[in-house]
Amino acid sequence: QARLVESGGGLVQPGGSLRLSCAVSGTTFTGYAWAWYRQTPGEERDWVAVIRPDTSTTYAESVKGRFSISRDDAKNMVFLQMNSLTDEDTAVYYCNRVISRPPWGQGTQVTVSS
Secondary structure, three states, X not given: OOEEEEEOOEEEXXXXXXXXXXXXXXXXXXXXXXXXXXXXXXXXXXXXXXEOOOOOEEEOOOOOOOEEEEEEOOOOEEEEEEOOOOHHHOEEEEEEEOOXXXXXXXXXXXXXXX
C-alpha cells in the first residue's frame, strides 16, 4: 500500500524559510520524477517543483529562485527548501509522482503570516 507522508510545514513570517519533507513507502521511488504541489481552499492543486530521476529540476515561475527541490533515493524521500516566503505561498503542500500517481497523502500546511 503506497503511503506519502509530508511534514515540515508550519507558521512562518514573511521572508522566512521552511524545509518540507516527504517520506515515500509502498511504491516505487527510483526511476520516477517527483513533484511538490500546493493547494489553497477553493483552488485546484498546482505543481510548484519537479525533480527527475537524473536530479534535473523545473520550477513554477512563482517560486523560481526561492524554492529548491531535492531527493534522496536511498531513503525514498523528497524535500522542498522554501526561502523568502510570502503570504501567497500559504497553502497545503503535497508531494507525489508526476505520472502514475499513488493516492495523495494528507499534506502539510504552510502558513505565511506576520
